[in-house]
Amino acid sequence: MGETSYGVPGRVTALAEGLWMIDLGFQERETVVTAYLIQQGDALVLVETGPSSTLAHLLAGIRTAGFNPNDLTNIIVSHIHLDHSGAAGVLLRDHAPRAVVHVHPVGLPHLVDPSKLVASAGRLYTDRMDELWGEVAPVQEDRVIPVVDDEPVHIGGLDLVPIFTPGHASHHIVLWDPARKVAFTGDVGGVRMPSMTFNLPPCPPPEVNPEAWAQSAERMRGLSAERLCLTHGGCFDDVSAHLAQLEPNIAALTEVAKTGLLAEEDHETLTARIHDWVAGQAGPIDPEVLVNLEWASPSYLASLGLTRLLVKRGVVIPHTPA
Numbered sequence: 549m550g551e552t553s554y555g556v557p558g559r560v561t562a563l564a565e566g567l568w569m570i571d572l573g574f575q576e577r578e579t580v581v582t583a584y585l586i587q588q589g590d591a592l593v594l595v596e597t598g599p600s601s602t603l604a605h606l607l608a609g610i611r612t613a614g615f616n617p618n619d620l621t622n623i624i625v626s627h628i629h630l631d632h633s634g635a636a637g638v639l640l641r642d643h644a645p646r647a648v649v650h651v652h653p654v655g656l657p658h659l660v661d662p663s664k665l666v667a668s669a670g671r672l673y674t675d676r677m678d679e680l681w682g683e684v685a686p687v688q689e690d691r692v693i694p695v696v697d698d699e700p701v702h703i704g705g706l707d708l709v710p711i712f713t714p715g716h717a718s719h720h721i722v723l724w725d726p727a728r729k730v731a732f733t734g735d736v737g738g739v740r741m742p743s744m745t746f747n748l749p750p751c752p753p754p755e756v757n758p759e760a761w762a763q764s765a766e767r768m769r770g771l772s773a774e775r776l777c778l779t780h781g782g783c784f785d786d787v788s789a790h791l792a793q794l795e796p797n798i799a800a801l802t803e804v805a806k807t808g809l810l811a812e813e814d815h816e817t818l819t820a821r822i823h824d825w826v827a828g829q830a831g832p833i834d835p836e837v838l839v840n841l842e843w844a845s846p847s848y849l850a851s852l853g854l855t856r857l858l859v860k861r862g863v864v865i866p867h868t869p870a
């Protein structure tokens with residue numbers, strides 16, 4: 549993973565022939581949210597868009613890599629959480645007139661009409677919506693294409709394979725590039741900043757499902773990936789060691805939440821408990837890296853997501869209305 553370095557916003561790292569990582573500089577921090585660009589023949593493919601709040605950095609990154617955003621042919625998003633695909637509508641409308649978007653069929657309606665998505669994000673982020681995500685514009689229906697599990701998307705001579713991988717979100721895909729042996733793992737592959745070995749499974753509400761996540765981990769291990777490219781943290785080549793952390797870390801994190809909830813901790817206290825656990829697992833790292841990790845996978849979202857999971861499963865009884 550020598551190429552994965554800290555970047556400045558919009559900084560581009562060439563990873564392989566025809567493959568670049570763009571650091572979107574989310575919150576003016578490093579490697580918190582990234583996107584990837586693949587070019588082969590006439591195909592210019594963007595994997596993840598990031599939110600509209602980092603669109604200027606994305607466009608600058610595409611240009612730094614030597615391309616014009618106008619020439620984007622395809623955009624593929626891992627799922628429809630706003631840090632992964634929030635900019636899709638604005639990007640297509642204002643900057644990428646030729647491009648189409650590929651997305652999981654369950655996520656597709658929310659790109660076409662983002663009102664429900666924006667409403668539910670608004671409940672989580674309240675008055676910080678605009679600062680965090682910027683504009684969430686609808687994508688024209690005739691520019692969105694649903695992907696099929698394990699069925700390659702052919703773009704010119706390029707084949708990219710969507711792998712349905714629920715667990716973090718029911719409509720999540722991993723994108724497999726068999727030619728480069730790279731898997732773009734979105735959130736289901738975990739969150740890990742450069743310099744860390746710890747792989748944090750992001751557990752926001754409302755759809756965390758440990759059993760589905762374990763099956764997805766198994767599918768990722770079944771790819772012959774030599775490199776995992778995360779949306780949060782960049783690329784890592786210790787594929788089996790990275791993926792082997794997923795199930796035990798989900799289980800341990802869930803146990804942390806259960807302990808706090810059984811002690812009737814409120815949301816703030818449980819958030820602090822989760823943050824402390826994450827910091828302990830991350831080990832002795834630069835405090836700034838821990839801040840970046842917290843931006844990428846906030847402890848307060850894990851508190852909400854795991855509370856929802858444990859209440860839904862009857863493991864804990866809610867002491868506030870759920």
Ligand SMILES: [Zn+2]
Binds near residue numbers: 629716717
């Ligand atoms: Zn997500």
